[in-house]
Amino acid sequence: MKTVLLSPRTGAITVGEIPAPEAAAGLVVIRNDWSLISAGTERATVSTGAQSLLGKARHRPDQVAQVLESVRRTGLAETYRTVQDRLDRPVQLGYSCAGTVLRTGEGVDDICPGMRVAAAGARYASHAEIVAVPRNLVVPVPDGVDTQWAAFATVGAIALQGIHQAEVVPGSRIAVIGLGLVGQITLQLLRAYGYDGVGIDPDSAMVALAESAGLVAFPRGADGLPGAVSRQWAGADADAVLITAATSSSDPVEFAGLLARDRATVVVVGDVDVAPPRSSYYHKELTIRYARSYGPGRYDARFEEDGHPYPEGYVPWTERRNLAEVLRLLATGAVDFARLKPRVFAVEDAAGAYEALKPSTAGRSVALLLRYSATAQLPSRPAPEAGSRAWTAPRGTLRLAAIGAGNFATRTLFPELEREPGVAFSWVAGGRGLSAAHQGRRWGFRTVAESVDTGLASGDADCVMVLSRHDSHGRYAARVLRGGAALYCEKPLGLTETELEDIADAWLISGAPAMAGFNRRFAPSVRDLRAVLPAGAPLQVVHRVFAGRLPADHWYFDPGQGGRLLGEVCHFIDTAGFLVPGRPVGVRAVGVDARDPAAAQSLTLQITYDDGSAASIVYGGLTPPGAPKELLEVATDRVAARIDDFRSLTVWKGGREVTTKYRGGPKGHAAEMHSLVRLVRGEPLGEETAAAADFASALWSSLVACRAARSLTEDGVVGTAPRTPALARALGCAAPGPGAAGAVPKPGGQAAYPAGGSSSTTAAR
Template sequence: MKTVLLSPRTGSITVGDIPAPEAAAGMVLIRNEWSLISAGTERATVATGTKGLIGKARQRPDQLAQVFDSVKRTGLLDTYRTVQSRLDRPVQLGYSCAGTVLRTGEGIDDIRPGMRVAAAGARYASHAEIVAVPRNLVVPVPDGVDTRWAAFAAVGAIALQGIHQADAVPGSRIAVVGLGLVGQITLHLLRAYGYDGLGIDPDPAMVALAESAGLAALPRDADGLPGAVCRRWASGGADAVLVTAATSSSDPVEFAGRLARDRATVVVVGDVGVAPPRSSYYHKELSIRYARSYGPGRYDPRFEERGQPYPEGYVPWTERRNLAEVLRLLATGAVDLSLLDPRVFGIEEAGRAYEALKPSDTGRSVALLLRYPGTAQLPTPPAARADSRTWSAPRGTLRIAAVGAGNFATRTLFPELKKEPGLAFSWVAGGRGLSAAHQGRRWGFRTVAETVDTGLASGDADCVLVLSRHDSHARYAAQVLRTGAALYCEKPLGLSETELEDIAEAWRESGAPALAGFNRRFAPAVRDLRAALPPGAPLQVVYRVFAGRLPADHWYFDPRQGGRLLGEVCHFIDTANFLAPGRPVAVRTVSVDAKDPATAQSLVLQLTYDDGSAASIVYGGLTPPGAPKELLEVACDGVASRIDDFRSLTVWKGGRPATRKYRGAPKGHAAEMRTLLRLLRGGPLDAETAAAADFASALRSSLVTCLAARSLTEDRVVECVPGTPALATALGDPPPPAVPATEVPGTQEQTGGSPSTTAAS
């Protein structure tokens, strides 16, 4: 399908082809008919892209602060590579569109295929033939409303939220400073509600556009305060001023203070500088309020992405209701957006449309629409196979496919695989398609698969790397094995014992090689430590991790993703299990901040083993930047040892320490990828590498992690025994009693996008 792409490095606009997105749970797939180019927001985005690195930094000081923070955490070279990678990654533009529903994901019952809908949201309601949008950002289009005008709903909701923030009452006098697209729509809404609205703009063409629609508007004169405003509102000025301009200057906010009456409200809607002068704001005791885009729910992933509603009694005007209200006003005829006289371009003319955003002698365009042919179709699902395929060793060049191509894959795994001879990247697939398309071209994949199912059905892979978000790992891993391909699955293998059971069953049936992404098993420091420990000796293991705080909106905290315990702490559980000679028999988990595995950040785990070994894992998820990440200490009879952030290993034997340093603090990713290729080629493995590559032990560590989550939830010690038959068989344990397996709370499945690099990667 076609989509409009921006190059963050150069600011250039292209129309590219990428796979259509998939209908994940809670998502609505829409075939666009129209999308609206936001003259203010998108012009600023494109303008930032045309600047050099210094100009970009000045334009986005918040992102510059993130870069400095990254330098402290990961170092200058790693941060530089991350910045360069992001600059090379194209971005989909657009956030306001309308079209027809093609398909809905699980959990949606109020929107059906065939319905006309309007949608909002950057990264979702893009300029593309088909878009995937969360349910709470989609509203049905009423009968009688042309889909063309429904595409204005998101920008209309921005204007409406500004009016809500003004706390206007019937008869209020409201000034609108800035008559771009949002300002024009604001005036239309004010008239629909019967307010006394007045628009002001220094551009006579924008004033004329408002007046041509029968709206009250005035040009801003040379001294900055039109005398006509005083004559219109002789009683003292505006009850509220909505600032809908877009400029880095604070002049519009200063001007708003001069227009406002005593104790009035100034609402900042547009992207402007805010430096209110004391002379007007203090003396008039004015209030400044901000309008948050489309309304309450914006920037809250719980509302937007997970579909959690707000209580209507406390939050009556959510962003979804604002969208619906704009459409209602269009349906009643109270608002007529055709008066904006938008320019129309076909999707293939997107480059020319964005050129029209630039200032020119002919004036500026306030509204631009992209039109779509309406013929794009979702890919036909491949025919289901009646039987599972079993593994057959490849001959010749190894074909590697990937599900997901996020930061971790492209910065860590793909570069290691590229170094190896006799290997070819076959196909790549991903959630929304854009990342897969970009990275597929960058890394030389032969095909960008329309869907994961399409890629798997092609049979064009000897091994598939599952690198998607955590909630989809188990489903894709079992699918891969049942197609007869070998599997590499990033941690965690699964988020519940039921998911692990499915993987174990598929693995046993297929006979295919499988490797889990527990890379610390392959780290040189861990390998050397195992060699220094006396065979079979019970161990004391203490693993301290200062992982650092994650922002509250990080995708790890989506309950469907399992949280940091299931997603990161599994690494350290696995390392302890790999070192201890015995099998884990019990686990106890406590948290200092939450009892819910999905939200807990700081945890302490105690593991006991059948040979007398014991392990303590202290995971600090609230620690500040700059703290040392990982410290692993292991002691047994006559030996003490310490791995310090994988930079060094010190072993005390006979009273004299011996220290070995490791350049680059390798955590085992390179050795892990080399081992994967040896497994695929059937090459011999030494005993140490074979132990690290053992998939059954990875399943056991994954089981222990799920049971650790249960321990936290139930506040008790949990025995580390499998409760499902295929998993028990894969682990070589006695068959469990015939009782239903239980799910870890809050770990439902849903397809996600590509994971980003985290502290434990």
């Protein structure tokens, strides 16, 4: 499908081809008829993109601060790679569109295929033939409203939110400073609700446009303008002033102070410098308020992406209701966006549309619309797979496919795989398609699959790498195995025991090789440590991690993503399990800041094993930047050892202290990818590598992580015996019986993770 793309490096606008988005849970897939270019917001975005790096830095000092923090945290080289990657990654533009629903995802019950709808949201309601938008950002278009004008609903909601923030009553006197797109719509809304509105702009053409719609407007520039506005209101001043201008100057805020009456409200809707002069704001005791985009719910992932509603009694005017209200006013004829005289461009000529945003002698365009042919279609869904395909070892070139191609995959895994001889990238799929298309071209994938379904159904891969977000790992991993391909799945393997059971079942039936992304097993320091530990001896393991605080809006804290325990702490559970000879039998988790696994940032875990070993994991998720990241210490019979940030291993044994240094602190990714290639090809791995690649032990680690989450919630020790049949078979345990879910098994004396499936070997040293 066609979509409009911006190059962050150059500011160039192109129309590219990317796969259509999928109808994931909570999403509405829409075929666009129209999308609106926001002259102010998008002109600023394109202008920033066209600037030099220094110009970009001057324009976005907040991002400069982020870069400097990244340099301090991860180093100059890694930060440079991150910045260059972002500059090379195209961006979809647009946030206001309207069209026809093609499909809906699970959980969407009030929007149906065939409906005409308006949609909002940057990254969602883009300038593209087909978009996928969360249901709380989609509203039906009333009968009688042309879809062309429904495409204005998002910008109308921005204007409406500004009026709500003013908290005025009908008949109030309201001045609007700035008569661009938002200002023009604001004036129309004010008239529709019975307010006495006056618009002000330095551009006489914008004043004339407002007057042609029957609105009251004045040109900005004359010294006596405040008096002229006052005379319009028979000597009175404004009850509220809405600033819808976009400028780096503080002049609109200063001018608002002259127009406002005593104790009036000034609402900042546009992007202006806010430096109120004391002479007016203090003496009039004015209130400054901000209007945040389309209304309550904006930037709240739980509302926008997860679909959680706000209680109407407390938050009646959400962004979704604002959108619907603008459409209602269109249906009644109270507002008429045709009076904005928009210029119309075909989506294929998007570059020309953005060129029209630039200042020219022809004048300023307040509104530009992109028109779509309405012929784009979603790819047909592949027929459901019947049963499972048998695993067949590859011959010749090893074909690798990827579901997801985010930062970790492109910076860490793909470069290592690219160095492997006889490996070819087959297909890539995932997300809304843009990242897959960009990274597919960058890394030389032969095909950008139309969807994950079509990629898996093609059979064109010997191994599929699941590199998507955490909540999709379990279902994709099981489907890969049942489809007859080898599996590499980034951690976590699954977020629930139900998902782990499904994966275990698929693995046992398929016989396909499988590996989980627990890379620390492959770290040179961890492998060297394991080699010096006495065989079969019980261990004391302490793994301390200063992970640092994540912002509250980080995607890890989306309840559907499992939180830091399931998404990160599983790494350290696995590292301890890789070193300890015995099986885990019980786990106790304590949250320092929360007992909710999805919310907890700092955790302490105690894991016991059937050979008498014990592991303590201290995960500090509230630590400050700059603290050393990981410290792993092991004690056993006449041996002690310490790994410091993977840069050094010190072993105390036989009265000697030996320290080994590791340049760059490798965490095992290179060895992990090399082992994956050899595993899928069926090449000999060697005892230590086979133990690291063992999938059964990865299932054990994942199961312990799930039980740790339960322990955190229940505030007690939880047993780790598998309670479902496939997991029990995969882990070599007895069939689960009644009560197996929570009881702590008695020590059984087995000294290794059990074998299971074709890629498993005994982990005993």
